[in-house]
Amino acid sequence: MSGTLENFTIVIFGASSDLASRKLFPSIFQLARWGHMPENFRLIGVGRQEQSHEEFRAFVRSRLLEHSPEAAADAARLDSFCLRLFYARVDLDDPAGYARLRDQIMSDEGNGRTCRNLMFYLSIPPSLAPVVVRNLGAAGLGGREQSCTGWRKLIAEKPYGHDLESARELNRVIDEVFEERQVYRIDHYLGKEPVQNIMVFRFSNGIFEPLWNRQYIAQVMITIAEDFGIRGRGAYYEEAGLLRDIIQNHGLQLLAAIAMEPPVDLDADSIRDEKAKILRSVRRFNIDSVRDSVVIGQYEGYVAEKGVAPDSKVETFAAVKFHIDNWRWSGVPFYMKAGKNLAKSVTEIVITFRCPPQNYYGPSGGAACSTPNQVVLGIQPDETVAIRFGAKRPGEQMITDPVFMKFDYRGTFQGEGLTPYHRLLLDAIEGNQMNFIRKDSVEHSWAIIDSLKNAIDGQAPELYPVHSWGPESSRIYG
């Protein structure tokens, strides 16, 4: 495959970041191993410290040996991969550094005419993104640059801004330097196989979609639970908190996938149109509505973490009840629960259906059925789709038990899977924006989170014990 691929250069800002070590380098190595990278691709790592190409290669090699079993097992391939790596020292706010970077790119070092097609990857804090993009533009490396005949792409890592205002400002800066069709805002959740399956499950099967609305669905529950804490990212978490770290992006993207209308076709913009419409329809919060729609929590011991203020009010847990004000979903609560240091790591979506009109098998006269039907979409660690229904327990009596019909991804499909970063990098290389977030959706998501944060302003999070299911008062959220 590599013979037919156009050569390109990938420039990673934040080459010494944890993300680059744990996700980007291993994914790019693996793509090269599978023949999804052109033979003479070039990777330029950008950082502040003085470093030679050789030193950078040694650094990436050590990261790959630690984080990529495939690299550790294939010394020859690792050697040839490292030869494709180069380093550029750039102070992010110094335009002269970008001019040097441009010269380095255009010098065609690594021979293969890689200078024409450029992919910039921003793995840096959101506050630095505008200055990098502006400087790329000023150095003639932007996507609107007419003098270049190749393609240019910008991949921006989350968090994408810090609130609506900063996200708008970043979008505005990017707009000046790149066209929207060249911009790939990454949310790695959209590269997860079971997340990509949500649309397929809904729109390639005739039996679910007729029921997928307020008439038949009683509620939706989205859980993103992790059994570990902030893993040393105190400074980042103090800025972000869980609402910005998880709900603004991963959580709302899952909600959009569950709730969106069928797209006109599978064109990236057709799909993103529908997601944007849903995020626009999510009801904003105010001081009155948050009272019975939001619980925030903080795990015990969070304030003792490195980089965390001793009196920090930052949330590491949130349970939120969303409403979508449109014809399909009016009146159906979308619950979302996410948190750090919870009882176990699990991401799943549970769609609970309404009960049949008469309840023969539950407690007599009860309005509720004993076994509401559910579709359970397991995202991780289980990659499953399960349908829950009531079955008669064998024996004389008419007793109903809940049972499951289950599809398990890994049991059904074999082969080396793609991780989210493989998949999304591959999509970006191929120019498919379907699973990247468009600027309007980013802004709608921030508008939702800003309204929530403003409404709870100053509220102290409830403490919860490590490895519990969060604060007591969030139990009503399922």
Ligand code: BG6
């Ligand atoms: C990241 C968050 O975006 O997603 C982390 O910053 C979180 O806090 C992570 O742990 C979860 O992703 P995954 O794919 O490892 O479950």
